[in-house]
Amino acid sequence: MNNKLSAAARREENWGWFMVAPTIIGLVVLNLWPFVQTLYASFCEHEGFGHYKFIGLQNYVDMFTNAEFWKATWNTIYFCILTVPVGIALALLIAMLLNANVRFKGGFRTIFFLPLVCAPAAVAMVWRWIFNGEYGILNQILGVKIQWITDPKTAVLAVAIVSVWSSIGYDAVLLLAGLQNIPKSLYEANSIDGAGKVQQFFSITLPMVSPTLFSVLIMRLMASMKIYDLIYMMADETNPALTDMQSLMYLFYRSSFVAGDRGYGSAIVIWTVGLILLVTLVQFQGQKKWVTYDI
Amino acid sequence: MIKLSRTKVAVLMLILLLSLTGCGKTADGKTHLTFQIWDVYQRPGMQAMCDAYTAQHPDVEIEVQATSWSEYWTKLEASAESNTMPDIFWMHTNQLLYYADFGMLADVTDLYDDVESDYYEKHFSEISRRNASGSDGHLYGVPKDKDNGLLVYNKEMFDAAGISYPTEEWTWEDLAKLPKCADPIEDSESLDQDGRATMSNGLCYSTSARGKNREAALDVIKFFGTEEAQRIQGENGAAIPAYIGCEETWRAAFDSYNEKLDLDVIFDQFDYAVQAVYNSASPKWKSQVIDELTRIYSGNQDLMAGLENMERIVNTETAKKLEK
Numbered sequence A: 001m002n003n004k005l006s007a008a009a010r011r012e013e014n015w016g017w018f019m020v021a022p023t024i025i026g027l028v029v030l031n032l033w034p035f036v037q038t039l040y041a042s043f044c045e046h047e048g049f050g051h052y053k054f055i056g057l058q059n060y061v062d063m064f065t066n067a068e069f070w071k072a073t074w075n076t077i078y079f080c081i082l083t084v085p086v087g088i089a090l091a092l093l094i095a096m097l098l099n100a101n102v103r104f105k106g107g108f109r110t111i112f113f114l115p116l117v118c119a120p121a122a123v124a125m126v127w128r129w130i131f132n133g134e135y136g137i138l139n140q141i142l143g144v145k146i147q148w149i150t151d152p153k154t155a156v157l158a159v160a161i162v163s164v165w166s167s168i169g170y171d172a173v174l175l176l177a178g179l180q181n182i183p184k185s186l187y188e189a190n191s192i193d194g195a196g197k198v199q200q201f202f203s204i205t206l207p208m209v210s211p212t213l214f215s216v217l218i219m220r221l222m223a224s225m226k227i228y229d230l231i232y233m234m235a236d237e238t239n240p241a242l243t244d245m246q247s248l249m250y251l252f253y254r255s256s257f258v259a260g261d262r263g264y265g266s267a268i269v270i271w272t273v274g275l276i277l278l279v280t281l282v283q284f285q286g287q288k289k290w291v292t293y294d295i
Numbered sequence B: 001m002i003k004l005s006r007t008k009v010a011v012l013m014l015i016l017l018l019s020l021t022g023c024g025k026t027a028d029g030k031t032h033l034t035f036q037i038w039d040v041y042q043r044p045g046m047q048a049m050c051d052a053y054t055a056q057h058p059d060v061e062i063e064v065q066a067t068s069w070s071e072y073w074t075k076l077e078a079s080a081e082s083n084t085m086p087d088i089f090w091m092h093t094n095q096l097l098y099y100a101d102f103g104m105l106a107d108v109t110d111l112y113d114d115v116e117s118d119y120y121e122k123h124f125s126e127i128s129r130r131n132a133s134g135s136d137g138h139l140y141g142v143p144k145d146k147d148n149g150l151l152v153y154n155k156e157m158f159d160a161a162g163i164s165y166p167t168e169e170w171t172w173e174d175l176a177k178l179p180k181c182a183d184p185i186e187d188s189e190s191l192d193q194d195g196r197a198t199m200s201n202g203l204c205y206s207t208s209a210r211g212k213n214r215e216a217a218l219d220v221i222k223f224f225g226t227e228e229a230q231r232i233q234g235e236n237g238a239a240i241p242a243y244i245g246c247e248e249t250w251r252a253a254f255d256s257y258n259e260k261l262d263l264d265v266i267f268d269q270f271d272y273a274v275q276a277v278y279n280s281a282s283p284k285w286k287s288q289v290i291d292e293l294t295r296i297y298s299g300n301q302d303l304m305a306g307l308e309n310m311e312r313i314v315n316t317e318t319a320k321k322l323e324k
Helices: A007-041 A058-064 A067-099 A105-117 A120-131 A137-142 A155-180 A184-192 A197-225 A229-234 A248-258 A262-290 B006-021 B040-056 B069-081 B093-101 B119-123 B126-131 B155-161 B172-177 B214-224 B227-235 B247-254 B264-269 B282-297 B303-323
Strands: A044-048 A051-054 B031-037 B060-066 B088-091 B199-201 B204-206
Touching (some): A007 A262, A044 A058, A044 A262, A058 A262, A067 A105, A067 A197, A067 A248, A067 A262, A105 A155, A120 A155, A120 A229, A155 A197, A155 A229, A184 A197, A197 A262, A248 A262, A248 B069, B031 B040, B040 B214, B060 B214, B069 B093, B093 B204, B093 B282, B204 B214, B214 B227
Parallel strands (some): B031 B060, B031 B088
Antiparallel strands (some): B088 B204
16 A cells, blocks of 8 residues: 555545446456456367366467368458448448538438447348348349349348448447537638538548547447447358358357357457457558547 | 445445345245246147146146257257256256266166166167166156158249159158259168168156255156156157057047048157267258258359268267367
8 A cells, every 4th residue: 555645535535446446347357267267268179068178289280270260260351342442431421411501401411320229130120131132122223133132242242231231320429429529600701711522521521520530430440340240130041152251250159159169269369359359459550541539 | 425334334234145145945835936938839738748647747837948959059068067967857968978977967777666676678669768777877867859851842943844743662762852952861771671761759757866856856856757647748749659569549620620641651650760969069060061062052163073072071070079
């Protein structure tokens, strides 16, 4: 204990610890400890019902020599490429439209935010019908006969469309908050100087909203790398395109919970965590080049 | 700022804790059992059996809980690990050896000793009994039902191709003669003298080896294995009862429909059906085999190469399992 503190200050400090304890305990019990367990399990073989046997790096050897694993890694990266740039660009566009002087602004904001309020399972079910190759409305409108969810070529794209659709509202609201923090005077001064709308976007809007954009980017990329629920809901176990669309997290689910191979599943999780860590580190390095925190 | 004394805070926390753990126990003095199944369509049949039991045992209440197939096994394994398994649950041949060999299931070999010493042998087929047996030969579940594989065909496709419909006399050879059909697999062991073959599988009712309500649950599954309960199961159309002599009760379920199905085929097939393929490594190879089958059905894999892959998958996983 710090002797320099007065009795009152120390009491206050204790209360501080007391107040943060629920969060800290929750974090340790629900996040940190399971992570340590997962790390340990990735070096073990699961013999059944929670009995683990240490086997060293065998799971990692099996994993890196497995074609299905590399396919899942690629699927995950491909999914990120499809969802993150497009999703964020669209979200920014919508945020800017909602920030402009349009009628029924409140109504539009509600509509764009609506997908987030819907249960993901319900969203996936509705989209499955939209994508249905025989009777789906999408094929009716386009006048084509694409088996969106069961064709290996389009399966990831189909999931990506649903993902973008359901996350766009949330990102747009965050970006809208960022946009509203930009002082109007900047635009006024800029237009007096004779700048056009496009120039305004690149010289004022983008730099000013960049901190929000950065956090949205980080969150969206992490969420996309962990994609699981949409695939689980949209693809059945007997979907012929399953191996062409399964993400790392889906492969983890199948290994750990369907095949009961929790050691191998844990190794996949550790690999995914490593990937996310790498990508996030790169982003934090990269932000110095484009994110402006002060005017 | 509101001042809270330490005691006040402690009391508050205690109340919170109690409110968390307070639920669960009921004060009506009855034994409450849970019965977990994975098929919603069989729920009415299972409920009817439970109602028949509780009518004779008013001090017991049974709650039938249905989930989906894939969730069922995730939940059951987690509950087995934490010793909070449902009191009664269905067991599948894919998983039975995994659970039984780990000592998770109650041994029910002697369950009917007070009734008849050869109860199982007398009332259930050999396939039914083998489907409920662990590696040690003991029974870990009371046989529930039995099924077998059928050939279903699309009349429109046969019409379009100008081929006459399959008949009861058809053998696997005839099937293979159809255009676009693969050569029959030459495994005379699984075919009978008429060139016919099908597989039969069946479930059983099990309870945890270490459950809190073990004795009560054992009494319920003992009832589930009686002629009375198996008859109720059949009449409700849940499944074909495993109990020999009750099979025909299942026909009643189709009475209300105008479209009459030819059910005789199913009953005739039990005479030559062989036990469905499974071993203690089934949970490991099953999903990989399904992946391979899906590739064959979707035309992405050649049949023979796919079958070879399946054989390799099953052999590899089984060898890994046996090594231990």
